[in-house]
Amino acid sequence: MAKARGRPRGRLVDLAYFPAVILNSALPMQATARNTDDYMVTEEPYYAAQGQEIELFEAAYTNRIPVLVKGPTGCGKTRFMEHMAWRLRRPLITVSCHDDLTASDLVGRYLIVGGETKWVDGPLAHAVRVGGLCYLDEIVEARKDTTVVIHPLADDRRLLPIEKTGELLSAPLQFCLAISYNPGYQSVLKDLKQSTRQRFVALEFSYPAADLEQTIVEKESGLSGDIAAKLVRFAGMTRNLKGSGLEEGASTRLLVHAAKLMASGVAPRTACQAAISEALTDDAEMLTAANELCASLF
């Protein structure tokens, strides 16, 4: 149980980490002082395999093929990446993509430091240099031109051209590129292009089978088997409602949230309402239905 808490992880790259301007030369140059060790996953993140994804990832890694993980939100994609980084003992650099993410956010840019320009690597270039795992989360959220940057890196060339410095980075053997996307709520606009997706080995994730999901909830929260089983059944009920009022059913992540609340002494119905029903929908009738479903179990 203790393992679940305070576990150091591969660090999420906050783009504020690459401060835009350091003009005052008195400031230490933090931007370049990023330490690779910061991104190492030192303790094993709990991960229960749903199928053969671990073997598949390892085989892809050995053969230097990039990986696409797809699946609904909260089913364990990011956790899987952390687990693989720990397994392969490589630093994990995660970038959460958003619709303003540009190519230079990934590759790097010049900054002005004390009257001089200085090049600072972006997370992708950094990952290539240190031979780490670079995980671009929700890749379709990024601008379309961004995805093109990863093309030469994602085929057998494994190159990252840095236009502004004229550098051509060749990825070391240990480097691996992974992207994720959720096919469920994508609009036509935000579909992954064939030219991008056909460079990857694709691993499909879905919500784990009931008994496995129960084990996960127990492990993550320390809750007893019976309540965890009920939580999993409740999740199943909300998943039945997908498409008839709910956009998505409750994810494993939400179950873990609810379970953690319960483990801290919150009453089950209250915990489910706060962590699951309210997180799923704002629609009053849907909320009532979800709360009734929860009440029928606890």
Add this chain to the structure above:
Amino acid sequence: MPDRPLTAEELEERLEDDLDPVLSTRRTAEGPALALARFTRAQQNFVLHWVSVIVKTNSEMGFQFASQVPIALDLMDIEEVEKWIIHAMDVYDKQGLYPGSRAFQAVEQYSCALSERVVGIGFEEVEVVLERFLRGLSGRPLKLIAGDRVFTDSERIFLPACLASLGSPGRNFSLYKAMASFLWAQTRYGTFRRGAEEPTALSARCDAYPQPERAQRLFEALEAIRLTACIERDLSGLYREMMSLQRELGQIVHPSSWSGALHRLRRRNATVRDSFEFLSELYSATDQIPQPYCFQGRMQLEAVESAMQERQLREKEKFRVALKRLVDGQPDTPVGVAQRSRLEMDQRPLEVLNEQGSKVLTVDGQPLIPPADMQALMRSIWQDFGEIPEAYLVPAGSAPYWVDNGGEGRFREDLVDGPRDDNAYVYNEWDYRRGHYRKDWCVLRETDVHPSDESFVEDTLTRYSALVGQLRRTFEALRGEDRLLKRQIDGSDIDLDAVVEASADMRAGMEMSERIFTKFNKSERNMAAVFMVDMSGSTKGWINDAEREALVLLCEALEVLGDRYAIYGFSGITRKQCCLYRIKRFGESYDNGVKRRITGIRPHDYTRMGVIIRHLTGLLRHIDARTKLLVTLSDGKPDDYDGYRGEYGVEDTRQALIEAKYEGVHPFCITIDTEAHAYLPRMYGAVNYVVIDEVRKLPLKVADIYRSLTS
């Protein structure tokens, strides 16, 4: 000082004006007028107002209202009376004059029910929540219907229209929920299930006893024991609630001779077969049958059997078609091999296999995972049989199959005159006189415009070739161009000019600017537009030509611009035959098909606009765009054969446009009706329309208007 009440004579005179068509020498307005004379002037005005509103729908309804309203005013306050009027008018809309008049006549029952509502709760208040609740509980979707008895036919659940037997609305809701859940449990835990080889229907089993009625009641009591135990195991919270309801309404005591049955039926592996065994045992052994549970209802075996029979036929075909699709879809399977493949199904009972997991199906030893819709179908078949019967495991032949998709709800047979099809949608319509919607009032169908092979598009392009070139250039300039923004706080590159300036500032001791970056700005036009084109009879001739030409030029311009757009034509005759003609959908490219459909636009019937706007708003809801536009090309007022004209049509259209605005859609109207100033501001707002005074200018203007609208 308040106005004095009207006298009976004055009232009679006023009523006669409105009710004239249904009055005769023997049927006068004297009675209602006398009865109304004792009310206050405000109440009298209220009545006179509503009489004049109702007679616009139907004069006889007006007379019925005038006759009953004195009683209503005695029993209820003004607000409740208004609800009673709306209720009766709804009945009239849906069922016609006689039920409508009866609803007015039943004013006393209505008022009684209303007072029950204080503690009670109505079906329509719980319907949506309970339907979702049951959907969540898994199994096949069950439709909830208000009826006078509590039972299920295994597809629909019938519940009372109103419940008031417990002390508070909350408790009565619990009772509704308990009833619905118990009936759900009958379908879920296999009360009606029988193996594929068992020929005996449930009703036949009961009929085999000398007193079938008593046998059925006994069977119901036994099943209630089994089902409540199932609910206790799987949904303990619900079980506690059901039992607390039962305690409130009187405990159920089982006779001592039932102890064996109680013990066995409560076991996990008990099935409906055990209930049958105890039925034959207890039928002769005991006279006592315990009271039914308060949520139990009465089984309607014939209804169940006919629903099941129909469903089984339907699902068998559906399953076999799905199976064929699944087997043929395998990469290694040549088409047609399906018939000879060896199919196996994991036949463990439903309870063992995970409800959300895939059921295991193997073809020639290869496991296959059925798609989600097929899994739902399999679950439904499982519920009926407890297995997938052998006869189902034969993929359908290659002949085209007609599979009825089982009334998914949007199709209302009673409303539709035309051919039955999947493209029928039902919409409400706003009646401004009543201040309420007429529910499920209009039926709309989508069809394609019949394409035409004339060379209209080419001719138009030739005729306007100069204009087309100009349009293209204007729209190109409008296209989202990438721009390099200078002096930004953050950006991909350094703005050297700004840096030089900033460092100079700094050296001079001034505060330096942070804005020293350049940023590449990609301005994407995030826009979706729907054009709805009037195809009513009045557009016949050159208006129609002008509309088509305008569309051709518009498409040329929009193709340059790259905005997403769709074009639909509309027309119709009466509320039951509103028609939306597809010309170009979102996502469809401007190809020959679209061009031929534009060419094929022909005038049809009338213009009922509200329903069209509601439908197109629905379409836009599914499009992800920052700006959504709904542009109407029209030649006149909303107008339809069955009274949809004048203020009524304008007000409904206005209401539909207000709904559209709530959804984030910007409506705009381009019209050639020179009198449009009289009504368009009311519908679209003062600035959201343009009147083009000459028809021949329409083609020249439309694209231009679109440009100024969106830039």
